[in-house]
Amino acid sequence: MGTKGIAIVDMDVKKLIGVLNKAFSDEWLAYYQYWIGAKVVKGPMKEAVIAELTEHAADELRHADMLATRILQLGGTPVTEPKEWYKLTNCGYDAPEDPFVKAVLDQNIKGEQCAIMTYKNLLNYTLNKDPVTYNIVLQILQDEVEHEEDLQADLEDLLTMLNVHKGK
Ligand code: FE
Numbered sequence: 001m002g003t004k005g006i007a008i009v010d011m012d013v014k015k016l017i018g019v020l021n022k023a024f025s026d027e028w029l030a031y032y033q034y035w036i037g038a039k040v041v042k043g044p045m046k047e048a049v050i051a052e053l054t055e056h057a058a059d060e061l062r063h064a065d066m067l068a069t070r071i072l073q074l075g076g077t078p079v080t081e082p083k084e085w086y087k088l089t090n091c092g093y094d095a096p097e098d099p100f101v102k103a104v105l106d107q108n109i110k111g112e113q114c115a116i117m118t119y120k121n122l123l124n125y126t127l128n129k130d131p132v133t134y135n136i137v138l139q140i141l142q143d144e145v146e147h148e149e150d151l152q153a154d155l156e157d158l159l160t161m162l163n164v165h166k167g168k
């Protein structure tokens with residue numbers, strides 16, 4: 001950890017590390033939710049949805065890496081015990097118990113909407129106080145906004161297709 005790099009952080013660094021570890025826990029749970037969703041999903045448009053879920057899983061794992069790197073720079077330790085993810089998470093974990101493609105998309109859209117709110121709050125929290133963390137959070141937020149849009153586009157295509165089948 002760099003002493004000057006930490007000294008320029010104009011906020012309670014311990015508290016910041018705590019907040020980053022909450023987001024870090026979210027990212028691991030989001031990663032697994034996408035990863036297992038891609039394995040179990042069933043129904044029309046399955047191939048397109050699997051490709052999207054797999055891509056998003058990789059993005060969430062990359063987000064976890066970005067947050068871990070920042071936590072370490074700040075002199076903290078990323079959560080070492082997975083059981084803690086459940087205690088620290090902002091957005092929780094939705095097991096894809098219903099593997100139908102619409103149910104999986106709905107769950108992940110809900111997750112992304114929570115992630116967008118979480119990172120928007122983190123942007124406000126770090127604005128003018130920690131530009132390095134702010135920049136990382138902004139990059140992650142841009143990805144989460146893209147994730148939500150991708151999933152909603154897949155859902156729209158799916159609903160159009162289902163309605164065509166019903167003759168609507
Ligand atoms: Fe993420």
Ligand code: FE
Nearest residue numbers: 112143144147
């Ligand atoms: Fe995401």
Ligand code: MG
Nearest residue numbers: 052055147150
């Ligand atoms: Mg995508």
